[in-house]
């Protein structure tokens with residue numbers, strides 16, 4: 001019943017870490033992790049309270065700062081990523097925002113790839129400049145653009161790979177080397193790759209962020225996020241920001257996400273296999289203008305994806321000839337696959353980015369990102385691949 005020491009956990013292989021990492025049993029010896037649904041903690045006396053507040057004694061103080069169930073989730077995810085430290089947040093966007101705002105100040109310069117999740121693009125291109133932070137956006141697949149964008153005052157680099165929804169793959173090692181030359185920190189939004197397919201920290205990321213809403217829950221139940229980094233970044237910059245601004249993960253959601261981690265590898269493996277089957281189906285069917293999937297040889301960064309990722313991921317994007325009308329007709333004909341903008345879910349979900357996740361952009365901006373009116377993004381789920389294929393085939397048939 002004893003809790004596992006971190007030394008033992010470090011020796012465990014990945015599957016074991018996913019199931020047991022970070023577990024801290026209470027005196028009842030429960031098999032399933034306990035939910036500590038408490039906002040505060042009591043102290044033996046005022047001296048104990050004083051010591052905990054000072055950080056001189058171990059123990060929790062307030063659930064905005066830390067909570068035992070949330071801490072189990074953070075430790076399990078840190079073990080999985082191979083990161084020194086992890087802080088959980090209420091959503092993926094809270095993680096993205098905190099990872100930037102915890103360290104930036106007026107006068108700093110940021111370089112970011114342009115092909116980003118809509119809300120990430122809003123933060124870097126609309127919000128940061130309001131606070132005197134200058135941002136240069138680049139085509140993430142063009143190393144010359146990265147190189148030209150770096151300046152002596154560049155403090156952070158932000159990117160997403162594979163990107164949403166066009167699944168561009170960015171060379172993490174190369175961008176990390178450029179960032180290091182000018183002392184900038186590389187933040188990687190690793191949501192599409194999951195912690196399993198792309199070891200972002202080993203590839204040079206200083207900070208890795210996740211929307212745990214996606215594959216980590218993966219069953220459409222709750223929102224969550226996480227930031228992984230060095231212990232020094234957490235202690236010196238991130239923790240003060242999180243403590244005083246409060247984007248905390250609820251203990252209940254942390255518990256759901258802990259349970260999600262237990263089956264993450266099984267789910268992601270199966271979803272990747274299904275996604276490759278569907279990508280191959282699209283390529284062979286002759287009714288799709290263009291298929292985007294990093295696991296296909298036809299993908300523009302296939303060689304890089306092979307080096308950097310252990311599989312092509314769980315999302316397949318494709319363009320239908322005939323623009324918005326054809327895309328909407330196709331969506332209306334689907335019978336199994338749900339129209340929804342979430343991804344990484346057990347259920348196959350499809351979305352039309354031009355009118356949903358990226359509708360805020362001007363048509364010219366969408367065009368520059370390759371988000372045409374005929375583009376659809378399919379998050380391939382855990383159903384039998386043959387049933388997913390049947391549904392797509394009947395919807396393609398006019």
Ligand SMILES: *Cc1c(COP(=O)(O)O)cnc(C)c1O
Nearest residue numbers: 091092093117189191211213224
């Ligand atoms: C969904 C998503 C986010 C935001 O996560 P939420 O949990 O919805 O806040 C950030 N980045 C990427 C790449 C995403 O797909």
